[in-house]
Amino acid sequence: xxxxxxxxxxxxxxxxxxxxxxxxxxxxxxxxxxxxxxxxxxxxxxxxxxxxxxxxxxxxxxxxxxxxxxxxxxxxxxxxxxxxxxxxxxxxxxxxxxxxxxxxxxxxxxxxxxxxxxxxxxxxxxxxxxxxxxxxxxxxxxxxxxxxxxxxxxxxxxxxxxxxxxxxxxxxxxxxxxxxxxxxxxxxxxxxxxxxxxxxxxxxxxxxxxxxxxxxxxxxxxxxxxxxxxxxxxxxxxxxxxxxxxxxxxxxxxxxxxxxxxxxxxxxxxxxxxxxxxxxxxxxxxxxxxxxxxxxxxxxxxxxxxxxxxxxxxxxxxxxxxxxxxxxxxxxxxxxxxxxxxxxxxxxxxxxxxxxxxxxxxxxxxxxxxxxxxxxxxxxxxxxxxxxxxxxxxxxxxxxxxxxxxxxxxxxxxxxxxxxxxxxxxxxxxxxxxxxxxxxxxxxxxxxxxxxxxxxxxxxxxxxxxxxxxxxxx
DNA sequence: TTTTGAGTTGTTCGA
DNA sequence: GTCGAACAACTCAAA
Numbered sequence: 001x002x003x004x005x006x007x008x009x010x011x012x013x014x015x016x017x018x019x020x021x022x023x024x025x026x027x028x029x030x031x032x033x034x035x036x037x038x039x040x041x042x043x044x045x046x047x048x049x050x051x052x053x054x055x056x057x058x059x060x061x062x063x064x065x066x067x068x069x070x071x072x073x074x075x076x077x078x079x080x081x082x083x084x085x086x087x088x089x090x091x092x093x094x095x096x097x098x099x100x101x102x103x104x105x106x107x108x109x110x111x112x113x114x115x116x117x118x119x120x121x122x123x124x125x126x127x128x129x130x131x132x133x134x135x136x137x138x139x140x141x142x143x144x145x146x147x148x149x150x151x152x153x154x155x156x157x158x159x160x161x162x163x164x165x166x167x168x169x170x171x172x173x174x175x176x177x178x179x180x181x182x183x184x185x186x187x188x189x190x191x192x193x194x195x196x197x198x199x200x201x202x203x204x205x206x207x208x209x210x211x212x213x214x215x216x217x218x219x220x221x222x223x224x225x226x227x228x229x230x231x232x233x234x235x236x237x238x239x240x241x242x243x244x245x246x247x248x249x250x251x252x253x254x255x256x257x258x259x260x261x262x263x264x265x266x267x268x269x270x271x272x273x274x275x276x277x278x279x280x281x282x283x284x285x286x287x288x289x290x291x292x293x294x295x296x297x298x299x300x301x302x303x304x305x306x307x308x309x310x311x312x313x314x315x316x317x318x319x320x321x322x323x324x325x326x327x328x329x330x331x332x333x334x335x336x337x338x339x340x341x342x343x344x345x346x347x348x349x350x351x352x353x354x355x356x357x358x359x360x361x362x363x364x365x366x367x368x369x370x371x372x373x374x375x376x377x378x379x380x381x382x383x384x385x386x387x388x389x390x391x392x393x394x395x396x397x398x399x400x401x402x403x404x405x406x407x408x409x410x411x412x413x414x415x416x417x418x419x420x421x422x423x424x425x426x427x428x429x430x431x432x433x434x435x436x437x438x439x440x441x442x443x444x445x446x447x448x449x450x451x452x453x454x455x456x457x458x459x460x461x462x463x464x465x466x467x468x469x470x471x472x473x474x
Numbered sequence: 475t476t477t478t479g480a481g482t483t484g485t486t487c488g489a
Numbered sequence: 490g491t492c493g494a495a496c497a498a499c500t501c502a503a504a
């Protein structure tokens with residue numbers, strides 16, 4: 001007898017319908033498909049900006065599914081398993097399909113879901129799609145995992161990436177739909193307060209927008225990506241991180257577009273592929289050494305004398321963009337106003353916090369997690385540890401970014417700092433003023449404030465950091 | 475097992 | 490202003 005019970009497709013960080021292995025597999029069975037998102041304790045624990053951005057993505061996915069004659073069923077449950085079981089009970093669904101995630105909390109949740117559902121005779125299947133290379137499938141010649149990027153890149157670059165799948169032609173609806181929560185009742189944007197209205201115009205929500213951007217990027221930008229990407233005042237990057245973070249686009253789709261550009265002889269395309277592989281590398285590391293999320297990846301670095309006070313005045317100045325160092329302050333304002341930060345700027349503010357201010361990298365990690373709409377657990381942790389020196393990298397000892405030197409090199413016309421800094425400026429740009437609408441009122445800052453003097457002189461901070469690195473006893 | 479070459483993204487100093 | 494060298498020693502990955 002042909003099985004006609006519905007399949008639940010459990011969406012999490014895969015908010016798209018094209019190149020979606022789980023959805024495609026569900027549709028190919030010919031059975032009815034019930035797309036579902038469960039707001040559980042893990043999504044509740046997201047930072048303010050990523051949680052708010054998730055809400056935008058969900059609303060968009062719901063719309064996309066509706067256009068296909070389907071729906072997105074929303075449920076709130078502390079434990080996702082409870083909601084899944086309730087839905088299976090209500091709909092007679094005998095199967096749940098989903099796309100795999102790789103952070104320890106998601107793994108713990110999903111492992112248990114799979115175990116319990118299978119134990120009760122239901123089908124529970126996880127699929128790839130979030131990554132091009134499963135973290136356990138890439139091995140060194142001695143069956144270890146990679147700790148250095150370049151060998152990792154060499155190991156994967158020619159192994160082939162699955163071609164992206166088209167969206168399913170049809171998503172069969174169930175005879176009747178189960179009840180759905182109203183997304184508004186979840187208040188996913190509550191912690192954004194005044195910020196949401198400011199940040200929203202900078203969001204590129206949903207798979208259609210992501211595809212449009214990818215096409216534009218490959219048409220107009222990618223050829224010069226290798227050099228352009230270094231200049232935060234230029235439109236020189238893909239801007240796809242927020243979409244990759246929520247799975248509104250798949251890395252396979254990006255890879256294919258990048259390969260095509262490379263075949264067209266666009267010189268910067270390979271560099272784009274390399275950046276995609278950096279994301280894979282971060283996941284590779286998180287899989288093999290999940291402690292990278294919370295503790296020093298390298299032995300000994302827990303003993304390093306970081307300042308660990310999250311409420312220190314220097315930390316507040318850093319968050320507010322009031323360090324007196326223009327490149328740093330502009331970058332911190334960009335983060336607050338747009339929900340993202342240019343890659344080079346991320347390195348500079350991270351270097352400044354961990355070196356000039358000698359502050360624990362976890363304080364920076366947490367602020368990024370609070371503010372970034374493209375927040376990704378693996379990339380964020382790896383990036384911070386890389387900069388701090390406690391993470392995977394070759395020789396961080398003498399690498400202290402000088403934000404003023406960087407300004408001369410990468411923002412020599414001051415396009416970036418002018419765009420985001422208001423203090424001491426005659427007619428500040430719109431984005432610079434927007435910060436004062438978005439920030440918490442208790443900060444009490446005004447665009448009419450004078451621009452601050454450096455809270456730490458760059459040469460003093462640099463020397464202190466280098467001395468501390470040299471003196472460490474491990 | 476040992477050896478060899480290399481390691482995303484920098485800065486400064488002196489010629 | 491431009492350019493090359495020095496800035497530690499170590500770890501990693503493959504030969």
